[in-house]
Amino acid sequence: MTNEASVKDQNVVTDDGRSKISDLWKKEDYWAIWLGFIILIIGYFCFVADIPEAFRTTVQKSNATLAAEASKSPFKTIEYYNAQSAKDKLSARSNDAGKFISKYLAQPGGWKTNPLDAFYRSDAVAKESSEKAKPAAEKSAAAAAEALNMAKTAQADAAAAGYKDAELNAKAEKAIDAWRSADKSKSSAAGKAAVKSINIFPTLVVALLFFTAIFGIGTFFMGRSVFEFTKGFAFVFGVAILAFMFGSQADLKGIGAGSEACAIVLGMLIANTIGTPKFVKPALQTEFFIKTGLVLLGAEVLFDKIVAIGIPGIFVAWVVTPTVLICTFIFGQKVLKIESKTLNMVISADMSVCGTSAAIATAAACRAKKEELTLAIGISLIFTAIMMIVMPAFIKFVGMPEVLGGAWIGGTIDATGAVAAAGAFLGEKAMYVAATIKMIQNVLIGVTAFGVAIYWCTKVDCVPGQKVQSREIWDRFPKFVLGFLTASIIASLISGSLGTDLSNAVVGNGLVKGIASPVRGWCFALAFTSIGLSTNFRELGKYLKGGKPLILYVCGQSLNLCLTLSMAYLMFYVVFPEITAKI
Numbered sequence: 001m002t003n004e005a006s007v008k009d010q011n012v013v014t015d016d017g018r019s020k021i022s023d024l025w026k027k028e029d030y031w032a033i034w035l036g037f038i039i040l041i042i043g044y045f046c047f048v049a050d051i052p053e054a055f056r057t058t059v060q061k062s063n064a065t066l067a068a069e070a071s072k073s074p075f076k077t078i079e080y081y082n083a084q085s086a087k088d089k090l091s092a093r094s095n096d097a098g099k100f101i102s103k104y105l106a107q108p109g110g111w112k113t114n115p116l117d118a119f120y121r122s123d124a125v126a127k128e129s130s131e132k133a134k135p136a137a138e139k140s141a142a143a144a145a146e147a148l149n150m151a152k153t154a155q156a157d158a159a160a161a162g163y164k165d166a167e168l169n170a171k172a173e174k175a176i177d178a179w180r181s182a183d184k185s186k187s188s189a190a191g192k193a194a195v196k197s198i199n200i201f202p203t204l205v206v207a208l209l210f211f212t213a214i215f216g217i218g219t220f221f222m223g224r225s226v227f228e229f230t231k232g233f234a235f236v237f238g239v240a241i242l243a244f245m246f247g248s249q250a251d252l253k254g255i256g257a258g259s260e261a262c263a264i265v266l267g268m269l270i271a272n273t274i275g276t277p278k279f280v281k282p283a284l285q286t287e288f289f290i291k292t293g294l295v296l297l298g299a300e301v302l303f304d305k306i307v308a309i310g311i312p313g314i315f316v317a318w319v320v321t322p323t324v325l326i327c328t329f330i331f332g333q334k335v336l337k338i339e340s341k342t343l344n345m346v347i348s349a350d351m352s353v354c355g356t357s358a359a360i361a362t363a364a365a366c367r368a369k370k371e372e373l374t375l376a377i378g379i380s381l382i383f384t385a386i387m388m389i390v391m392p393a394f395i396k397f398v399g400m401p402e403v404l405g406g407a408w409i410g411g412t413i414d415a416t417g418a419v420a421a422a423g424a425f426l427g428e429k430a431m432y433v434a435a436t437i438k439m440i441q442n443v444l445i446g447v448t449a450f451g452v453a454i455y456w457c458t459k460v461d462c463v464p465g466q467k468v469q470s471r472e473i474w475d476r477f478p479k480f481v482l483g484f485l486t487a488s489i490i491a492s493l494i495s496g497s498l499g500t501d502l503s504n505a506v507v508g509n510g511l512v513k514g515i516a517s518p519v520r521g522w523c524f525a526l527a528f529t530s531i532g533l534s535t536n537f538r539e540l541g542k543y544l545k546g547g548k549p550l551i552l553y554v555c556g557q558s559l560n561l562c563l564t565l566s567m568a569y570l571m572f573y574v575v576f577p578e579i580t581a582k583i
Contacts (some may be wrong), residue, residue: 020555031218033483047510232283255520267532293523298487312571328556342368355414364478406430407568410437
């Protein structure tokens, strides 16, 4: 073979689907990586590259105060909490770039009875709402001021005794806790009184143009029609906006029916009633949208945050999760005898690892059918909504400790947003533990995809007597997972180099919340909308035959709930109680 022929052969994709160099600019997985990193690079220069000196000064002064207060008092003083609050308020999103990005990535807001409130609020309405909320805000402010005075008095009494009187110390600590609670209510009431006029219709048009452009670039290089994609994408984007709107309705949001579930339901209603228009179908790029979102999710998985919660969290996420996945898959094959191994695996991964994200990666690794992925995601969303309401209520009812409850929630509820919401119901400590456990669990997305790719190549799709080549595993492995892992590693290195406080200000409250998370939210909404619009109830029905997928999920989740609770108790309260005490 000539050199020219060799080069040509390296730049094409053969009929057997093997990876070639040209995949780097022709394949969906790689374009998800490139687009995700373009967004993250923009975020880096907007939020991280130039850290305001005021941030460093505030951190330095606050840490000095924290150290001084911790050395003189056996409890956290008012000054201690004020110093901590000063650091927590630092946010790179408050700069001009942050405000600009926030404005043009805005999603429909909350509403109660009038859907238009999600998009538009006039000056007159904003003023009227503010006036109505002012009395409550003033009352909360007065209560907070009174609580602060009582806390100062109690703290002064404890200080006068040299912090050696246990009774005075306890009284001061209780008064400070009451002040913090009152101050939190004050902030909430003040936010409700600070109502501003909004009009996101123009910004939604800009967002449409932005997402059309970035996904259009990938569409062009992948050899698809940009014109056909653009025509249909406007429709998909419009349905996604409606999903955001319904997902932000107060009552629906309260029962856990977020934008993801609304997107699938709306899409299915359209697809199975009037039918999805033909011109929309070229824009139903479900995997392209969600793979890009998953690359961005990688920037939210920070290793220094994982290390902060210690070995207990790692055991809860990294021991229980693979155990449940394997046991559920075996149960589906040996006991339920589910015919489709790919359906069995996708449901098992969705339920045990981290919901939709793991389902997408696993489906790509085992090459599951679109209907199987849709079914797994649908079941997951239903149970996520149920669990995010029932679990916190049960934990409160039985009086379970916050850390244990947070760990249980983080290891079992699928969606990251639902985990944070359920944890917040229990308290700040539970929310922190739950979110961190879920973050640790998210790391397993790549590991799971790789493991499934190996298993499918060596056990499921292998030819008897034929040796499996490592190339086969690489070809099956979903490449976008590499983008997810790379984003996680780079963001973790940046975060670690800055230290906890500056990292919270410019990575957590900048790169992540300022651009990565909002864009990911749009990508996921577009993906779920596409799933709904491309789903036919009749095609989906055959996979639900006998109810086996539902039984599989319920049994697997039951095992997950039991093992996660047991492991969380063992790790946080038996083996490493000293770590729990510091949380």
